[in-house]
Amino acid sequence: MRLEYFQMVDRITALDPAAGLVRADCHVPEASPVFEGHFPGHPILPGVLMIETMAQTGGWLVIATLRFTRMAFLAQVKEAKLRAFVSPGQDLQTEARLLHDGSGYAMVEGRMMSAGKAVASAEITYRVVPFPNETLRTQMLATARRVGVPEEYLHGE
Amino acid sequence: MSSTFETVVGIICETCDIPRETITPESHAINDLGIDSLDFLDVAFAIDKAFGIKMPLEQWTQEVNEGKVSSDQYFVLQHLCANIDKLVAAKPA
Numbered sequence: 001m002r003l004e005y006f007q008m009v010d011r012i013t014a015l016d017p018a019a020g021l022v023r024a025d026c027h028v029p030e031a032s033p034v035f036e037g038h039f040p041g042h043p044i045l046p047g048v049l050m051i052e053t054m055a056q057t058g059g060w061l062v063i064a065t066l067r068f069t070r071m072a073f074l075a076q077v078k079e080a081k082l083r084a085f086v087s088p089g090q091d092l093q094t095e096a097r098l099l100h101d102g103s104g105y106a107m108v109e110g111r112m113m114s115a116g117k118a119v120a121s122a123e124i125t126y127r128v129v130p131f132p133n134e135t136l137r138t139q140m141l142a143t144a145r146r147v148g149v150p151e152e153y154l155h156g157e
Numbered sequence: 158m159s160s161t162f163e164t165v166v167g168i169i170c171e172t173c174d175i176p177r178e179t180i181t182p183e184s185h186a187i188n189d190l191g192i193d194s195l196d197f198l199d200v201a202f203a204i205d206k207a208f209g210i211k212m213p214l215e216q217w218t219q220e221v222n223e224g225k226v227s228s229d230q231y232f233v234l235q236h237l238c239a240n241i242d243k244l245v246a247a248k249p250a
Binding site: 075076100101102103104105107125127 | 201211213
């Protein structure tokens with residue numbers, strides 16, 4: 001994870017659009033300016049970044065399902081539960097299951113685990129729209145390759 | 158149509174916290190009931206699930222934005238329900 005750049009997902013470990021499932025690994029950095037303020041003397045990953053991490057995990061599922069013809073923008077978070085502190089250096093596993101593939105929107109159920117224990121969960125809604133420009137699409141494709149989205153899901157249907 | 162309308166009214170009441178008595182077949186979901194685009198996603202999700210359909214919101218929005226049709230065509234509830242009924246009828250057996 002590179003928190004300052006909102007690069008939350010390190011590696012996609014499973015991706016099955018047909019089954020509506022994605023899993024990913026995320027390693028919380030030992031040090032980050034984020035921890036200097038959150039909190040002094042008690043560094044923990046901010047809850048909003050835990051939610052962002054689940055949202056990005058599910059976002060890869062939505063975008064891959066659409067073969068990168070659309071971008072998924074976070075629109076709504078429901079039932080967010082932050083069950084445990086996440087500390088610098090901790091390894092996280094995230095998972096998202098597609099609840100609904102709507103027209104212009106999608107919903108997933110996101111989960112975050114660490115050492116087999118549930119850390120966080122939320123129901124996440126995305127607006128799904130054409131990429132606003134080629135710059136973003138190109139960058140998303142590069143990021144997808146970095147995190148290991150299989151090549152077969154990178155090209156339009 | 159009547160049962161579709163009742164189902165849709167129930168969904169709107171539940172997801173948008175709008176009193177049932179204020180909703181009529183002539184109500185425009187956005188202009189009269191004040192449902193914004195984000196809340197309408199919740200309504201759409203509930204309708205999709207309840208009727209086993211995928212309302213083509215992208216297409217409808219595009220047609221309205223391009224001035225091809227009035228938003229009444231899709232967002233006045235009696236028309237919305239008629240469109241839902243068409244989508245249900247067109248579902249594969």
